[in-house]
Amino acid sequence: MSLINEPSVDFHLKLNEQSFHIPNELLKRNAKLVNKLIEKETKRVSSLFEDVNTLMAGHDDHSAMTKLGEIIKAVELLERKLEKRITVESELLQRIEYRINYFKELDSLKGNEDKDGLVEWYRRYTNILVGDYLTRNSEIYENELTELDRSAHTRQKRKLSSSGGSTPPLNAGIQFLRSQGLEHHLDYDILVTANRISKNLTSNHDLSLLVNWIKENQAYLVSKSSPLEFETRLQEYIELVKDQNYPSAISCFQTHLVKFIKTNFEELKLASGLLVFIKSYQQQMHTPVDVEEKDVSNLSSRSGFFRYFFNRPSLKPPRELKQPTTSEVRIKSASHANFERYTQVLSDERWDVLKDLFLQEYYSMYGISQHEPLLIYLSLGISTLKTRACMHEMETHGGSNDSLTNYLRGEITKTNCPVCSKEFSAISGNLPYAHHIQSSLFDDPVMLPNGNIYDSKKLKQLAVELRSKMLCELQSDQILDPIDQKVFSEKDFITMYPT
Amino acid sequence: MSDLLKNLNTEFGKLKEGASDGQSHLRRCLKDTHEFKLNIKKLKSYLTKQMLEPGAGQDPVDDKISRKRQLAVDKLNKLHRQWDSGVKKHGKNALHQHTKFQKSVLNKIYDFDLDQVYVNQLPADARQHIEKSIGVHISRYSMSEIPKTDPEAMVQYLKEVYGVDPQVSSSYVEMSQIVRQLRGGNLEPCMRWCTEGSSLQFELHLLNAMYFLQAGDKVSTYQYLLKHIPSFMEKTKKTHLRHQVAPLLAQLVVSSEAKVNVEDQRKKCMKLFTKEYCAQSRLPFDSPLFLVVLSGVISFQFFIKYRTLRAVSHVDWSTKNELPFNVKLPEFLTNFHPIFICPVLKEETTQENPPYALPCHHIISKFSLDKMSKNGTCNFKCPYCPVMAARSKTSRVNFVIL
Numbered sequence: 006m007s008l009i010n011e012p013s014v015d016f017h018l019k020l021n022e023q024s025f026h027i028p029n030e031l032l033k034r035n036a037k038l039v040n041k042l043i044e045k046e047t048k049r050v051s052s053l054f055e056d057v058n059t060l061m062a063g064h065d066d067h068s069a070m071t072k073l074g075e076i077i078k079a080v081e082l083l084e085r086k087l088e089k090r091i092t093v094e095s096e097l098l099q100r101i102e103y104r105i106n107y108f109k110e111l112d113s114l115k116g117n118e119d120k121d122g123l124v125e126w127y128r129r130y131t132n133i134l135v136g137d138y139l140t141r142n143s144e145i146y147e148n149e150l151t152e153l154d155r156s157a158h159t160r161q162k163r164k165l166s167s168s169g170g171s172t173p174p175l176n177a178g179i180q181f182l183r184s185q186g187l188e189h190h191l192d193y194d195i196l197v198t199a200n201r202i203s204k205n206l207t208s209n210h211d212l213s214l215l216v217n218w219i220k221e222n223q224a225y226l227v228s229k230s231s232p233l234e235f236e237t238r239l240q241e242y243i244e245l246v247k248d249q250n251y252p253s254a255i256s257c258f259q260t261h262l263v264k265f266i267k268t269n270f271e272e273l274k275l276a277s278g279l280l281v282f283i284k285s286y287q288q289q290m291h292t293p294v295d296v297e298e299k300d301v302s303n304l305s306s307r308s309g310f311f312r313y314f315f316n317r318p319s320l321k322p323p324r325e326l327k328q329p330t331t332s333e334v335r336i337k338s339a340s341h342a343n344f345e346r347y348t349q350v351l352s353d354e355r356w357d358v359l360k361d362l363f364l365q366e367y368y369s370m371y372g373i374s375q376h377e378p379l380l381i382y383l384s385l386g387i388s389t390l391k392t393r394a395c396m397h398e399m400e401t402h403g404g405s406n407d408s409l410t411n412y413l414r415g416e417i418t419k420t421n422c423p424v425c426s427k428e429f430s431a432i433s434g435n436l437p438y439a440h441h442i443q444s445s446l447f448d449d450p451v452m453l454p455n456g457n458i459y460d461s462k463k464l465k466q467l468a469v470e471l472r473s474k475m476l477c478e479l480q481s482d483q484i485l486d487p488i489d490q491k492v493f494s495e496k497d498f499i500t501m502y503p504t
Numbered sequence: 505m506s507d508l509l510k511n512l513n514t515e516f517g518k519l520k521e522g523a524s525d526g527q528s529h530l531r532r533c534l535k536d537t538h539e540f541k542l543n544i545k546k547l548k549s550y551l552t553k554q555m556l557e558p559g560a561g562q563d564p565v566d567d568k569i570s571r572k573r574q575l576a577v578d579k580l581n582k583l584h585r586q587w588d589s590g591v592k593k594h595g596k597n598a599l600h601q602h603t604k605f606q607k608s609v610l611n612k613i614y615d616f617d618l619d620q621v622y623v624n625q626l627p628a629d630a631r632q633h634i635e636k637s638i639g640v641h642i643s644r645y646s647m648s649e650i651p652k653t654d655p656e657a658m659v660q661y662l663k664e665v666y667g668v669d670p671q672v673s674s675s676y677v678e679m680s681q682i683v684r685q686l687r688g689g690n691l692e693p694c695m696r697w698c699t700e701g702s703s704l705q706f707e708l709h710l711l712n713a714m715y716f717l718q719a720g721d722k723v724s725t726y727q728y729l730l731k732h733i734p735s736f737m738e739k740t741k742k743t744h745l746r747h748q749v750a751p752l753l754a755q756l757v758v759s760s761e762a763k764v765n766v767e768d769q770r771k772k773c774m775k776l777f778t779k780e781y782c783a784q785s786r787l788p789f790d791s792p793l794f795l796v797v798l799s800g801v802i803s804f805q806f807f808i809k810y811r812t813l814r815a816v817s818h819v820d821w822s823t824k825n826e827l828p829f830n831v832k833l834p835e836f837l838t839n840f841h842p843i844f845i846c847p848v849l850k851e852e853t854t855q856e857n858p859p860y861a862l863p864c865h866h867i868i869s870k871f872s873l874d875k876m877s878k879n880g881t882c883n884f885k886c887p888y889c890p891v892m893a894a895r896s897k898t899s900r901v902n903f904v905i906l
Contacts, residue, residue, distance in 0.1 A: 009834035012805045014506035019615040020804060025512070026610055029602055036599040039530060043595045047588050054584050061577050066555050073548045080541045087534045094530055098520055105513055112505050121775075124798075128645065131797045135638055139666070142631070177665050181642070184649050374618035379797070381622045383634065385807055386800030388624060389831045393854040394841035415786050417906060422840030423792035423799075428637035432630040440827045441852055445843040446903060452861060456901045463906040488904060501901075503859075503867045504847045504888065 008120050011127075014112045024104050026372040027192040028097045035097065039090050046083045050076055103189035133182070133190050138379040140178025140196045144204075176200070192371075199367050203360045210356060212241055215363060225370055233366050235265045236359055239276060243350060246279055254280065275350060282347050387424055388436045395424045396433065402489045409476045409490065417467065417487045444503060451498040453486055458501055465495070508613050515609045519601060529598035533591045540587040547580050621807040639668035641791040647673065647680035648687065655681070679781045686774050689715065694777055701739035704776045709736060710749075711769045718766050795837060803831040842903035848872035848887055860898045864891035873898060 007013075012020075053076045060069035107129075114122045175183075176197055182188040202214045219226060219234050226233055238261040245254035258276065266273060368375055401410075401418055424433050447460035468484040471477040477485055482495045505513070521527075554572060626634075643662065652661045655677045662668035682693045691708050698704040709732045716725040733749055782789045806829050844853045846869035853859045853869045860873050866888045868876075873895065876884040880895035 009802070009837075010832050011802055015508045015613075016805050018506075018508045018512065018613045020618075020801075022610065022613045022615075023618075025613065029606055029610060033599065033602045033606075036530070036595070036602055039533065040595040040599060043533070043591050047592065050584070051588065054581065058577065058581070061573070066551070070548065070552055070555075073544065073551075077541060077544055077548070080537060080544070084534065084537050084541065087530065087537060091528075091530050091534060094528065101516055102520065105509075105516055108509055109505075109513070112509055127798050127801065128794060130801070131641070131794045132645075134797060135641060135793070138634070138638065177667075180665055181646070184646060376619055376622050376625075378618055379634070380626055380630070381618050382797045382800030382804075383793075384622060384624050384626055384800075385803050386796035386798070388827055389799045389803040389833065390796065390837065390840075392841045392843055393852050394843075397855060418904075419786070420840050420905075421788040423788075423795040425840070426637070426640075426788075426792040428633045428640065429792055429796060431633045432626055435627060436624050437824065438826045438852075440830050441843050441845060442830050442850075443843075444845045445838060447842070447905060450903075452865075452901060456861075456899055458901050458903045460906060467906065487906070488902075499865060501861065501865050501867060502888070503844060503903075 008115065008118060008123055011115075011123070014108060014115065017111060018108060021104075021108075023371075023373055024190065024192070025101060027195060028100045030371055031192070031195075032094065032097050035090055035093050039087065042083065042086055042090075046079060050079055053079065100189050100192070107190060129185070129187065132185050133187055134379040134382060136178045136182040136185070136187060136191050136193070137196065138178070138377050139181055140176055140191065140193045141200055141377055143177040143200070195371055195373070199364060202367075203364055206360045206363070207356050210244070212237060212244075215359075216241075218363075218367075222370065226366065229366070231366050232269075233362055235262075235269050235272075236362055238262050238265075239272060240355060240359055242276060243279070243355070246283060247351065249283075251280065251284075275346065279347055279350060383429075383432075384436060387429060387433045389439050390422070390424045391433055391436060391438050392422075392424075392441075393438060395422060396430045398425075401487070406477070406490075409471070412471075412474070412476055413487045413490070446503055450501045450503055452501050453493050453499075454497050455486060455489060455491060457486055457488055458503075459486075461498055461500075511612065512609050515605060519605060529594040529601065533594040533598075536587055536590045536594070540583060543583050544580065547576055547583075551576050616808055616811075620811055621804070635667060636669065636672075637791070637793040639666060639672050641793040642666055643668055643673040643676040643680075644787075644791045645794075647676050648684040653681070653684070675785060675787060679778060679785075682777065682781075683774055686770065686777065691773075694773070698777070698780070701736065701741070702780070703740075704773070704780055706736060706740070707769070707773050707776055709733060711766070711773050714766045714769055790836075799831075799833060799837055802833060802837075806831050839905060842905050844903055846872055848876070859901050859903070861901045862886050862891070862893045863897045864889050864893065867901060870900075 018025075053072055057069050057072045057076070060066075060072060111123075111126055114126055176193075178191075179188065179193050179197070182191055182193065198218075202218055205211045205214045215237055219237060223234075238257065242254055242257045242262060245251075245257055262273060262276065365375060367373075374381070401414060423429055447463070449461040450458050451461040451464070452458045464484045467487065468479050471485060472479055477492075479485060479492065480494075483492050484495060485492055551573070554569070554576075557569075639662070647658060647662065650658060650661050652658045655674075658677055658680070659670045659673050662673045663670055678697075682697055685691075685693045691712055695705070695708055698708065709729075712732075713725050713728050716722075716728055729749065779789055781787075810829055844859050844867065845851065846853055846857075846859070847866075848868050849857075849872050851857070851869070857869045857871045859867050860870055861867050864886050866886050868887065874880075876887075877893075877895040883892050883894045885891070886893055
């Protein structure tokens with residue numbers, strides 16, 4: 006059953022598989038952590054018990070009792086850790102429950118044919134999507150970042166969800182969801198973590214959070230044979246080279262990169278070449294560089310790099326130079342090719358590539374779509390709404406009467422079409438139009454002598470309104486064309502038969 | 505209830521039921537651990553007491569004491585073994601139940617990835633515009649829920665938190681203030697705002713009367729209605745409204761407060777008010793973002809269906825500038841623009857191919873006109889009636905929706 010041609014509840018569930026998949030994935034992780042914990046602690050307790058047994062057998066009662074005390078302490082610690090895991094578990098179960106109830110509500114709204122309620126339900130649905138978009142894209146506050154830094158070390162990633170909003174400035178998305186009472190409908194902790202790690206890459210050029218995340222999820226990445234770890238370590242190496250911290254660069258290469266020799270030989274060749282490339286260029290170029298130029302030695306950006314090595318005093322077009330000898334040309338072009346290859350490696354764009362790669366792995370690990378759902382819905386929605394008449398503003402001809410023109414523009418010829426709204430017309434240009442199989446016009450179409458076709462009833466109504474508002478003087482059988490503000494008689498109406 | 509939802513609900517019920525009365529696997533783990541701790545503590549103090557007993561440890565071959573000791577040690581080891589295997593089992597079960605949930609529920613609702621239909625991607629610079637449309641959306645629906653009440657502070661808050669353009673948000677300030685008061689039960693500002701004799705005013709009076717009735721004050725309800733409704737009826741032309749007073753008066757007599765649905769009436773007032781406010785301020789009633797998203801939800805299944813069909817027939821997504829299927833939208837999402845399908849070409853008329861009226865008042869598109877009149881060189885019969893038409897007798901028309 007469908008009230009506004011909306012899809013079935015089943016389809017809605019399929020559409021929102023993520024919102025059940027993610028908490029279940031987190032539940033599994035939680036259970037795995039518990040198993041690991043139990044594994045570790047039972048082993049420890051078992052060995053302590055062995056000690057107790059030997060001590061007791063050797064009648065060293067006093068030490069046995071101390072050991073027993075140790076056992077009690079270990080068990081107490083385990084107890085506390087289990088309690089934490091249980092809090093996490095019940096919070097996650099609650100999330101699932103909220104979401105099931107949300108769809109149950111949809112089911113009953115459809116069952117009761119409550120159209121207003123259904124539209125209201127979709128308003129909340131839209132708000133969840135807005136919250137999702139904001140959470141992924143909003144600025145991350147400084148203290149949030151530091152907090153994550155701390156919690157990453159203590160391995161308490163789920164701080165946000167468990168503490169009831171004690172952290173002051175929040176991500177705009179979470180704030181929005183909370184104000185709407187929808188915070189249980191989005192796994193924002195997962196999205197915030199993704200946002201933090203990726204923002205830390207692109208705006209701070211800092212790898213530490215990503216490296217931590219990779220360490221925590223090594224097993225997953227290896228099982229997918231993901232290039233993420235290699236690319237991250239390569240970036241770390243490149244940054245060290247840029248900093249001219251060669252000893253650290255070399256040790257990074259030796260500890261983290263060498264193990265990829267089989268899979269990423271070409272890149273490694275390039276990476277090791279980079280060291281030679283930079284050093285040899287420095288030796289070649291250093292002597293002629295004036296002191297001022299040296300200060301620009303900002304190797305971290307592509308342009309800075311270029312300026313540092315190549316872009317010195319003369320940048321005259323080659324024609325004005327003396328004809329270079331062929332050997333000189335060969336050297337230049339060869340170094341130019343190298344230059345291209347190496348600057349690509351040194352480019353800042355690599356940070357964006359790295360971020361995209363990280364997000365791809367991160368999202369697919371939790372079964373989250375790669376693109377923001379809001380963007381997907383908007384793309385489909387715009388195309389479904391977009392007509393051939395969209396974004397062609399009706400050409401109205403303002404007469405001498407300003408108040409009339411204002412009234413007509415503001416109330417009559419203005420469209421509420423969402424695609425034509427200021428925000429969406431800017432992005433709808435390249436999207437396809439909707440496909441229509443039937444004309445959709447109005448009742449009683451009449452043509453005026455100027456070729457405009459209107460709903461005759463509406464046209465007469467407009468005339469009444471204009472007369473009562475004293476905006477325009479009209480005889481009792483006259484109407485006004487709101488487009489060109491010409492006055493016609495109702496006798497001029499030509500009934501049309503569009504099909 | 506739909507099948508998948510039912511399945512999800514029952515399977516989750518099982519998961520949840522276990523957790524609620526302390527029976528979840530993790531809780532059992534904890535319980536066992538707790539008991540284990542208490543038992544060791546007890547045994548420890550028992551053993552300590554024994555050791556302090558006179559003669560303990562002096563004579564290792566004392567049968568009685570050593571037997572007691574041995575018993576305690578055995579018990580200790582037994583407890584340990586039980587606990588060890590117990591927690592391990594519960595831990596495994598906990599993991600197992602979520603894997604099972606995945607298999608029996610989630611795999612059934614997994615049918616497609618959202619990304620699969622994102623064929624026509626939004627341009628790279630779309631974000632700034634989307635953020636603006638989010639600003640309009642938040643101002644329209646959520647401004648009455650922000651923790652600020654002062655107009656300037658409200659605008660400032662939205663700007664700081666969500667980056668909403670003050671120009672956009674300020675046009676919604678008055679509306680959200682009145683809505684906030686309405687929600688809180690204060691009808692005064694809304695009453696002042698509404699026009700005399702409007703249906704909004706009537707509904708507000710009704711709501712106010714309901715408040716009195718809800719408080720159990722029948723006399724005041726009666727007096728309120730008596731004071732306001734007759735004078736309202738004088739001012740309004742909407743005489744049909746009077747029929748709604750009767751049921752309320754009837755309830756006064758019958759006195760069943762439970763039947764007065766104040767919440768529904770309040771919602772009705774808020775909706776009516778926002779509708780009138782938006783119309784008066786020339787703002788769209790629903791935010792464009794919401795309408796586009798709703799259209800997206802409705803069309804989603806068509807995109808999925810089409811993708812599946814394409815995948816089966818190994819054809820790529822059509823690159824035409826029109827969607828390959830028709831999506832039927834509800835009335836409030838259509839009729840923004842006139843749509844005319846040329847009856848000859850079966851195509852929508854466009855700027856390049858506009859509609860033309862024939863002398864018989866039938867309408868066809870320019871391309872079909874050119875074709876049928878052989879570029880204006882000969883007369884032709886209207887495709888709908890026997891009247892002959894000449895190209896020179898046709899005129900370009902323009903549909904306008906008011």
